[in-house]
Amino acid sequence: MSQGxxxxxxxxxxxxxxxxxxxxxxxxxxxxxxxxxxxxVPLASYVIAPSLKKGTGKWIDFGPVEDLEPGGMEMxxxxxxxxxxxxxxxxxxxxxxxxxxxxxxxxxxSTCTHLACNVIWREEEEVFVCPCHSGRxxxxxxxxxxxxxxxxxxxEHRIEDGNLKVFxxx
Amino acid sequence: MSGTDNQSETLxxxxxxxxxxxxxxxxxxxxxxxxxxxxxxxxxxxxVVLLFLSGAFMAFYYSPSPGAAYDSVDYxxxxxxxxxxxxxxxxxxxxxxxxxxxxHLGRALLLGAYKAPRQFVWxxxxxxxxxxxAFIFTGDLLPWDQKGYWSTQVRNSIMGSVPVVGDFxxxxxxxxxxxxIVALTRYYVLHxxxxxxxxxxxxxxxxxxxxxxxxxxxxFGRETARRKVPLVPNIVNRWLVLFIVxxxxxxxxxxxxxAPLGDPADPTDSTYVPKPEWWVLFLNQLVGIFTGPLTVxxxxxxxxxxVGLMMALPFIDRSPERHPARRKKTMLVAAVISLxxxxxxxxxxxxxxxxxxx
Numbered sequence: 001m002s003q004g005x006x007x008x009x010x011x012x013x014x015x016x017x018x019x020x021x022x023x024x025x026x027x028x029x030x031x032x033x034x035x036x037x038x039x040x041v042p043l044a045s046y047v048i049a050p051s052l053k054k055g056t057g058k059w060i061d062f063g064p065v066e067d068l069e070p071g072g073m074e075m076x077x078x079x080x081x082x083x084x085x086x087x088x089x090x091x092x093x094x095x096x097x098x099x100x101x102x103x104x105x106x107x108x109x110s111t112c113t114h115l116a117c118n119v120i121w122r123e124e125e126e127v128f129v130c131p132c133h134s135g136r137x138x139x140x141x142x143x144x145x146x147x148x149x150x151x152x153x154x155x156e157h158r159i160e161d162g163n164l165k166v167f168x169x170x
Numbered sequence: 171m172s173g174t175d176n177q178s179e180t181l182x183x184x185x186x187x188x189x190x191x192x193x194x195x196x197x198x199x200x201x202x203x204x205x206x207x208x209x210x211x212x213x214x215x216x217x218v219v220l221l222f223l224s225g226a227f228m229a230f231y232y233s234p235s236p237g238a239a240y241d242s243v244d245y246x247x248x249x250x251x252x253x254x255x256x257x258x259x260x261x262x263x264x265x266x267x268x269x270x271x272x273x274h275l276g277r278a279l280l281l282g283a284y285k286a287p288r289q290f291v292w293x294x295x296x297x298x299x300x301x302x303x304a305f306i307f308t309g310d311l312l313p314w315d316q317k318g319y320w321s322t323q324v325r326n327s328i329m330g331s332v333p334v335v336g337d338f339x340x341x342x343x344x345x346x347x348x349x350x351i352v353a354l355t356r357y358y359v360l361h362x363x364x365x366x367x368x369x370x371x372x373x374x375x376x377x378x379x380x381x382x383x384x385x386x387x388x389x390f391g392r393e394t395a396r397r398k399v400p401l402v403p404n405i406v407n408r409w410l411v412l413f414i415v416x417x418x419x420x421x422x423x424x425x426x427x428x429a430p431l432g433d434p435a436d437p438t439d440s441t442y443v444p445k446p447e448w449w450v451l452f453l454n455q456l457v458g459i460f461t462g463p464l465t466v467x468x469x470x471x472x473x474x475x476x477v478g479l480m481m482a483l484p485f486i487d488r489s490p491e492r493h494p495a496r497r498k499k500t501m502l503v504a505a506v507i508s509l510x511x512x513x514x515x516x517x518x519x520x521x522x523x524x525x526x527x528x
Binding site: 082089147149 | 331345
């Protein structure tokens with residue numbers, strides 16, 4: 001690059017003063033700063049914007065509540081459409097519903113409180129097991145073994161016209 | 171052509187490339203730059219070139235949306251001539267790259283190559299190694315198969331468990347609260363544009379320090395000045411031979427054992443158990459050991475401390491002594507850490523790959 005052309009050859013004026021150097025530096029630094037802000041603010045907003053959106057909740061209909069077997073733990077799958085960015089896609093997953101003898105119902109999120117794998121109910125042992133790091137929860141969702149430190153999330157539900165509706169954060 | 175005509179310029183002169191060519195032709199490097207006893211750096215370079223090439227070409231058939239990603243990868247691998255070879259080379263190259271980089275690092279550690287004046291050759295190499303997992307994490311999701319989807323979910327949860335910044339970090343990466351099309355597009359762009367750009371810059375930095383501070387001299391044998399050979403063509407020829415051999419071998423491997431592509435991602439499938447990959451087993455064990463309020467010890471403090479220690483090594487271990495037998499303290503610490511990592515990996519392998527949860 002030192003072979004000529006637009007690149008200056010040899011030394012510049014050797015008497016260049018410190019002050020003038022400093023002024024040049026400050027000028028370039030200031031211009032760099034302005035350029036960084038001018039492109040940085042729009043680009044940073046551009047990339048961060050969707051991350052600031054909070055997930056919203058939705059009531060999901062799981063059908064007639066009388067279909068649930070009393071005293072049992074049932075896996076209820078759901079699928080509903082959710083807008084993800086520019087695309088409306090089906091969001092699938094499942095929750096665990098426990099019907100107690102008195103007809104009381106509890107709905108657990110299937111998300112392990114450790115690292116968000118899906119927990120599975122094991123009928124024989126009456127525990128939820130997380131396949132990822134062997135966390136265990138009892139039938140009331142309490143964390144009883146392994147890494148999880150929090151119980152399974154109990155989801156808000158209501159029964160409307162005999163249908164079970166669960167509030168899911170999407 | 172114009173070569174005989176003194177009046178006119180050569181083509182190279184007209185293109186103003188003559189100076190550059192002359193400088194490249196004059197480059198001299200030590201003759202042991204690429205030999206049987208020193209090849210990991212060159213092999214890593216060859217693998218990176220293969221990764222860039224195969225990756226760039228895979229992008230011709232890739233469609234980064236949850237509905238189409240899996241099918242596009244399946245199509246590219248099984249319906250296009252050489253599809254399994256291209257994807258397989260990408261797959262086997264990164265696995266092999268991890269091994270080769272480990273050996274590269276191990277050699278530098280064992281033979282004290284990180285010592286003055288090469289401290290920043292070591293540091294810049296470590297920085298490159300830190301970027302590689304980012305490539306794997308972002309690339310893993312792209313086929314949108316069960317393994318990629320669920321491993322990403324688990325990794326993002328681990329990232330989210332980091333205090334204070336964790337949640338925002340994950341939302342930034344995913345571009346929102348869920349792993350969907352916005353997230354997939356981001357992973358794709360990071361994997362194919364931003365990370366490769368950063369990677370090239372870091373490799374240039376590694377070569378910059380290497381070029382100025384040179385290769386470490388042999389520890390064993392007599393202290394004689396090493397023979398210098400021209401980079402072009404001596405070393406370049408060896409690079410090309412290495413490149414051809416590695417490309418053919420990996421191509422054949424990829425052809426016989428196609429790169430794995432699981433079932434399409436299914437977020438409802440509770441039976442799918444993501445198995446941590448071999449190179450991340452020890453970290454996964456750490457995450458499993460430190461739970462509750464100590465989670466951060468396994469996810470941040472120990473891995474971060476290890477990286478910090480490695481970065482600082484050339485500035486802690488400052489004696490000019492390079493023979494491993496006379497650097498007992500460093501070797502002992504390195505051996506203990508290596509054994510711990512190995513032990514945790516074996517434990518993880520037994521837990522996740524040999525035992526089946528039913």
